[in-house]
Amino acid sequence: MSILKVRLYGDPALRKKAAPVKDIGDNEKKLFEDMAQTMYAANGVGLAATQVGVDKQLIVVDVGSGLLKLANPKIVHASCKKMGEEGCLSFPEVTVKIKRPEKIKIGALNHNGQAVNIEAEGLSARALQHEMDHLDGVVIIDKIGIRQRLGIAGKLRKIKKGGNFNG
Numbered sequence: 355m356s357i358l359k360v361r362l363y364g365d366p367a368l369r370k371k372a373a374p375v376k377d378i379g380d381n382e383k384k385l386f387e388d389m390a391q392t393m394y395a396a397n398g399v400g401l402a403a404t405q406v407g408v409d410k411q412l413i414v415v416d417v418g419s420g421l422l423k424l425a426n427p428k429i430v431h432a433s434c435k436k437m438g439e440e441g442c443l444s445f446p447e448v449t450v451k452i453k454r455p456e457k458i459k460i461g462a463l464n465h466n467g468q469a470v471n472i473e474a475e476g477l478s479a480r481a482l483q484h485e486m487d488h489l490d491g492v493v494i495i496d497k498i499g500i501r502q503r504l505g506i507a508g509k510l511r512k513i514k515k516g517g518n519f520n521g
């Protein structure tokens with residue numbers, strides 16, 4: 355296993371739309387493992403493949419109740435929305451408030467390539483939706499209003515300035 359480089363705000367990789375995977379082969383299994391290790395090393399609760407520069411629809415999430423490794427996740431049901439705090443490994447030290455459905459049902463492939471349905475709520479539902487956004491090239495600053503955006507403008511500038519977007 356290896357720790358991958360997490361792309362930061364400003365990196366064009368974060369804006370790519372990930373393609374669905376046909377099945378879970380050795381490459382996908384290795385990527386799941388590396389993504390999980392990268393997420394744990396950074397003390398994150400989720401990571402999407404686009405964040406490590408791979409445009410495949412793969413995400414890992416662990417909010418403390420076990421590791422989920424999912425491919426091609428799609429929301430099949432969503433409840434009413436609730437506001438909650440969110441951070442992102444691609445936006446170090448940035449926290450924003452985002453309104454999202456509190457409970458969701460997802461259809462996906464698991465790490466063995468089997469079709470699964472997952473019901474999630476609270477932090478787990480939030481983390482899953484956050485990672486699914488990444489697969490569409492959507493990041494947290496796309497989900498906030500101008501007031502919050504102004505509040506984090508200095509931090510965003512700092513991340514962009516310190517970024518290394520060669521890889």
Ligand code: ZN
Pocket residue numbers: 441442443444484488
């Ligand atoms: Zn993120």
